[in-house]
Amino acid sequence: MTVERIEKAFLILSAAMLIAFLGALFYSSVAMGMHLPGREGEIVPTDVRNTPPFDQPGVHEVGAGEYEVVVLGRAWGFEPSEIRIPAGSRVTFISTATDVIHGFHVEGTRMNAMLIPGQITRLTYEFDEPGEHLIICHEYCGIGHHLMYGRLIVEEGS
Amino acid sequence: MSGHVVASPEGFQLPDSQLRVIRWMIYLAFFALAIGILNGLGQALNYSRVDILQYFPGMRNYYQGLTVHGVVNAIVFTFAFANGFLSLTTSRALARPLRSSLLWASFGCMVVGFLLAAYAMGSGQASVLYTFYPPLQAHWTFYLGLALLVVSTWVIAAALGLGLRAWRKEHPGERIPLMAFISVATYAMWVLASLGIVVEVVGLLLPWSLGLIEHSDPLLSRTLFWYSGHPVVYFWLLPAYVSWYLMVPRHAGGNLFSDSLTRVVFLMFLALSIPTGFHHQYTDPGIGTGMKALHAVLTFGVFFPSLLTAFSVVYALEIGGRRRGGTGLISWFFKLDWRNPALVAQVLAMLTFTLGGITGLINASYNLNQIVHNTAWMPGHFHMTVGSAVTLSFMGIAYWLIPYLTRKELVGGGMALISSWLYTAGVLIMARGLISGGLDGMPRRTLVMEAPYEKPSWELAGMLTGLGGTLMFIGGVLFFTVLAATVLSGKKAKEPQDLPFTKTIQGPAETGWELRLDRFRYWIIATVILIVVAYGPFLVEYLPGNFTSPPYRFY
Numbered sequence: 129m130t131v132e133r134i135e136k137a138f139l140i141l142s143a144a145m146l147i148a149f150l151g152a153l154f155y156s157s158v159a160m161g162m163h164l165p166g167r168e169g170e171i172v173p174t175d176v177r178n179t180p181p182f183d184q185p186g187v188h189e190v191g192a193g194e195y196e197v198v199v200l201g202r203a204w205g206f207e208p209s210e211i212r213i214p215a216g217s218r219v220t221f222i223s224t225a226t227d228v229i230h231g232f233h234v235e236g237t238r239m240n241a242m243l244i245p246g247q248i249t250r251l252t253y254e255f256d257e258p259g260e261h262l263i264i265c266h267e268y269c270g271i272g273h274h275l276m277y278g279r280l281i282v283e284e285g286s
Numbered sequence: 287m288s289g290h291v292v293a294s295p296e297g298f299q300l301p302d303s304q305l306r307v308i309r310w311m312i313y314l315a316f317f318a319l320a321i322g323i324l325n326g327l328g329q330a331l332n333y334s335r336v337d338i339l340q341y342f343p344g345m346r347n348y349y350q351g352l353t354v355h356g357v358v359n360a361i362v363f364t365f366a367f368a369n370g371f372l373s374l375t376t377s378r379a380l381a382r383p384l385r386s387s388l389l390w391a392s393f394g395c396m397v398v399g400f401l402l403a404a405y406a407m408g409s410g411q412a413s414v415l416y417t418f419y420p421p422l423q424a425h426w427t428f429y430l431g432l433a434l435l436v437v438s439t440w441v442i443a444a445a446l447g448l449g450l451r452a453w454r455k456e457h458p459g460e461r462i463p464l465m466a467f468i469s470v471a472t473y474a475m476w477v478l479a480s481l482g483i484v485v486e487v488v489g490l491l492l493p494w495s496l497g498l499i500e501h502s503d504p505l506l507s508r509t510l511f512w513y514s515g516h517p518v519v520y521f522w523l524l525p526a527y528v529s530w531y532l533m534v535p536r537h538a539g540g541n542l543f544s545d546s547l548t549r550v551v552f553l554m555f556l557a558l559s560i561p562t563g564f565h566h567q568y569t570d571p572g573i574g575t576g577m578k579a580l581h582a583v584l585t586f587g588v589f590f591p592s593l594l595t596a597f598s599v600v601y602a603l604e605i606g607g608r609r610r611g612g613t614g615l616i617s618w619f620f621k622l623d624w625r626n627p628a629l630v631a632q633v634l635a636m637l638t639f640t641l642g643g644i645t646g647l648i649n650a651s652y653n654l655n656q657i658v659h660n661t662a663w664m665p666g667h668f669h670m671t672v673g674s675a676v677t678l679s680f681m682g683i684a685y686w687l688i689p690y691l692t693r694k695e696l697v698g699g700g701m702a703l704i705s706s707w708l709y710t711a712g713v714l715i716m717a718r719g720l721i722s723g724g725l726d727g728m729p730r731r732t733l734v735m736e737a738p739y740e741k742p743s744w745e746l747a748g749m750l751t752g753l754g755g756t757l758m759f760i761g762g763v764l765f766f767t768v769l770a771a772t773v774l775s776g777k778k779a780k781e782p783q784d785l786p787f788t789k790t791i792q793g794p795a796e797t798g799w800e801l802r803l804d805r806f807r808y809w810i811i812a813t814v815i816l817i818v819v820a821y822g823p824f825l826v827e828y829l830p831g832n833f834t835s836p837p838y839r840f841y
Contacts, residue, residue: 131543135597142593146586153582153652157575162653164568166575167827172834203840228422228838229504231660235727235741238656241569244504245421246832249571262739266660266729268415270422270840271347274737 165241165249173245176200176226187211199223201230201243204272206263211278215258215285221251231266234280242267255282289545289793291464291532292785293457294381299782304377307389309691311370314396315363316684316769319677322359323762325351330716330755333662333723333748335735348733349413349841356416357407357432360672362400364522365435367680369396369442371525371687372469375532376446378785379465380453384445392441399434402427413841415731417511418491420502423837426495429487436480436487439521443473461794462804464545465532465787471552472524474806475517478813479560482513494837503831505572512563513821520559520588522672524552526679530599530632533683535788537629538622540606543598545790549803551591551598557813558588561820568655577824578652584820585650592643599636602788627702628786631682634710635675641714642670645721660731662747663724666717673758674713678706681765688769690783694776698768705768709761716754723747 156162176182181198185207188196195217200207202225213219223232225243232249233240236259241249263278292298328339328351339351369392377384406412406428414424418432450462450470462470486507493499535542542548564581567573604618612618623629645667649655658664689696696702720728726743728734734748794800802808 131601135543135547135601138597139594142590146589149647149651150583150586153654154579157579157653162656164575164578164653164656165571166578167572170572170832174834174836203838228840229419229508231729233660233727233729238653240656240659242567242571244508244571245835246503247505247570247572262727262741264727264729264739266732267419268349268352268422268731270838271349271413272840273349273731274733277737277739 162238163252165251168248168250170246171224171248173224173226176224181222182224187213193217195219197221199232200226201232201265201276202226203228203270204265204276206232206265206276206278209278211263211280212283213255213280215282216254216256218252218254221249221253223249228269229267230269230276231264233264233266235262235264237261240266258282258284288541289464289790291542291545291787291790292379292381292466293453293463298378298381298784300374300377301383303386304383304389305691307386307393308370308374311366311373311389311393311396312684312687312691314393314400315366315370315680316766318358318362318366318400320762320766322355322363323759325355326359327755327759329355330758331752332733332735333719333728334752335748336752337735344408346410347413347841349415350407350410352731353413353415354407357403359677360416360518360522361432361435362396362403364672364676365439366396368472368521368525369393369438371680371683372472372528373442373445374687375528375785376449376466376469379463379469380449382449382453384449388441388445388448392438392445395434395438395441399431399438401431402434403431406431410841417515419511420491420494420504420507421835421838422841423495423839426492429492429495433484433487433492436484439473439476439480443477446470446473461796461801464548464790464794465528467549467804468524468528468531468552470806471549471556472521472528474810475524475556475559475813476521478810478817479514479517479521482510482563483515486510499833500836501833502835502837503833504835505570506828506831508567508570509563509573509824512566513560514563516563516566517559519668519672520555522676524555526632526635526676527552527595529679529683530595530636531602532787533686533785534599534629534632535602535606536786537626537632538603538606539609540602540604540788542602542788542790544792545794546792546800546803547594547598548790549800551594553803553809554591555588556809557816558584558591560813561816562588564820565650565655568652569659572828573824574827577820580820582650582652584816586647589643589647589650596640603633625699625703627696627699627706628682628685630703631685631706632679634706635678635682638670638678638710638713639675641717642667642675646671658724660729661724662720662728662730662751664730666720666724669713669720670717674710678709678713681706681709684765684769686786688772689776689779690785692773692776693779693782694772695779696768697771697776701764702768705761705764707761708757708764712754712757712759712761714754716751716758719747719750719752719754723751
């Protein structure tokens with residue numbers, strides 16, 4: 129009955145492989161701090177511009193090397209459309225959408241999330257290397273979707 | 287110990303009336319695919335900066351074409367094929383026709399649903415893509431059409447369920463024939479899985495599009511959509527698996543090894559397909575990371591039955607290859623009948639699916655998903671699953687199914703072989719382009735040729751996408767040529783054929799734990815419990831929801 133033994137070995141190896149992959153993922157999340165966006169609270173999308181912190185979109189320094197970037201996604205652009213931060217800073221993006229669903233991807237990083245009307249998206253990342261990244265809306269948001277983008281520039285630290 | 291997969295294995299013929307309605311369902315499926323593939327060419331060429339959509343009659347813009355491409359391929363084509371094919375496998379396996387009235391009712395729902403959605407999309411009032419996320423709003427006929435397409439699958443589920451119940455009454459104590467068991471398991475899964483999209487479309491979006499409800503809740507709608515939107519990929523895939531398990535071994539001259547393992551695999555798909563939807567929403571705000579992690583574990587769980595399938599199907603092929611004189615660890619593979627179009631299409635589909643499965647596991651990988659989410663990687667991935675594992679398998683099935691349903695001989699077997707190879711080469715080249723572009727940030731669902739931003743590395747990625755898509759399109763044209771030639775000018779077959787099903791080496795057990803596999807009721811209860819565990823905590827925390835988004839029609 130060799131076939132049955134090979135079959136059994138295949139099943140065990142398959143299960144072991146999947147468990148090992150899951151272990152690596154949870155290590156990266158829990159021990160290395162690579163978090164997904166979670167539940168951050170709700171907002172009325174038509175009243176976003178009167179609701180703090182979204183009444184002041186832009187880059188705000190909140191501590192030494194710590195920044196909060198408040199971003200609005202709307203058809204068809206980001207506010208602010210250009211973000212400048214010094215290299216080595218820890219940046220928390222707080223964002224939402226004012227009309228339809230948009231995407232927010234700082235290309236070249238794992239800063240990749242959805243902006244959903246009525247929900248607040250929060251992401252944190254450390255930008256160590258100077259350079260320029262596109263910010264791409266990667267969710268279809270109407271006829272001008274491909275026109276929606278921004279830039280994030282990481283400047284040489286002083 | 288060997289066993290049959292159908293009741294009355296010799297000499298049973300389904301009545302013509304049953305075959306007629308199934309034939310129309312299959313025609314409708316491939317008609318939809320033809321429209322979908324034509325639009326697909328335009329989508330692929332967009333990435334290589336060639337605009338052919340401007341020459342399409344009535345086409346207003348890229349996103350309208352993309353909506354048509356998604357809806358007709360992923361919903362109309364797959365649903366119509368599953369409805370026809372699994373009605374056929376079930377009625378043949380039970381050696382008992384299903385109720386023709388129900389099959390015609392299902393066909394009617396599909397035609398009316400297709401026409402309504404086609405009107406909405408064709409007139410430019412529904413360019414919302416096939417995910418139709420609110421608050422982008424489509425014309426009400428779009429939502430009603432989609433709802434009717436889902437209803438068509440429920441009617442088939444009723445026909446299968448009634449057929450199975452009647453058969454069991456006539457054969458008390460007998461094991462359900464394997465081919466009927468796995469067909470019914472597929473529909474049982476989908477009926478539970480489709481509840482999310484029906485609640486979303488009928489309960490929220492249809493009244494919203496008619497102005498009866500003022501606001502939508504985009505996150506709740508996304509959650510309901512993906513409750514159905516992940517298991518739907520198994521509803522696309524499992525009809526192909528029915529063929530891989532039960533017909534491909536016959537084409538290859540081999541046998542399926544285990545009856546019980548096959549049933550276990552389909553029951554795992556029933557239980558695990560649905561409680562996985564949050565892995566499409568890893569990057570969504572508003573859903574706790576604990577629930578996302580739970581869905582990650584369950585998604586890895588539903589990968590397991592696909593690994594089992596790889597074992598069973600490859601072993602069945604190996605038996606065939608060795609019977610044809612193949613030897614060695616690998617070289618039996620080259621002894622397979624590479625001149626049989628039905629076999630070649632499906633073996634190539636399986637090979638492509640290996641890459642589709644691996645990329646799918648990467649998508650399911652929790653925070654790793656952030657690297658690829660909504661980039662061109664995604665269409666790269668799913669054209670190697672639904673776009674080839676499913677589509678190419680359905681094409682392979684058509685090479686015996688159309689002759690069977692029309693009682694004609696296949697015309698153009700050589701052209702069918704070329705079609706499969708071209709399509710496979712095309713999908714691999716296109717996926718290579720999309721995947722490399724996606725890893726470098728190239729977005730999906732985007733008119734990149736008119737975007738004001740770009741990266742130099744996207745140029746090669748885009749060229750490969752366009753080239754691969756063009757080869758797929760040519761493969762598709764050859765396929766439809768074979769199909770049309772067979773239907774229009776095929777020679778009458780001399781004697782009636784049967785379905786090409788295999789036998790199992792280890793047949794259905796008559797005693798022991800395996801008998802419990804056939805008790806669908808318990809497996810359905812287990813599935814419902816898993817669904818409650820996977821979605822209950824989110825809904826308890828989130829409801830009554832945030833219905834504050836007014837509609838927008840930005841297209």
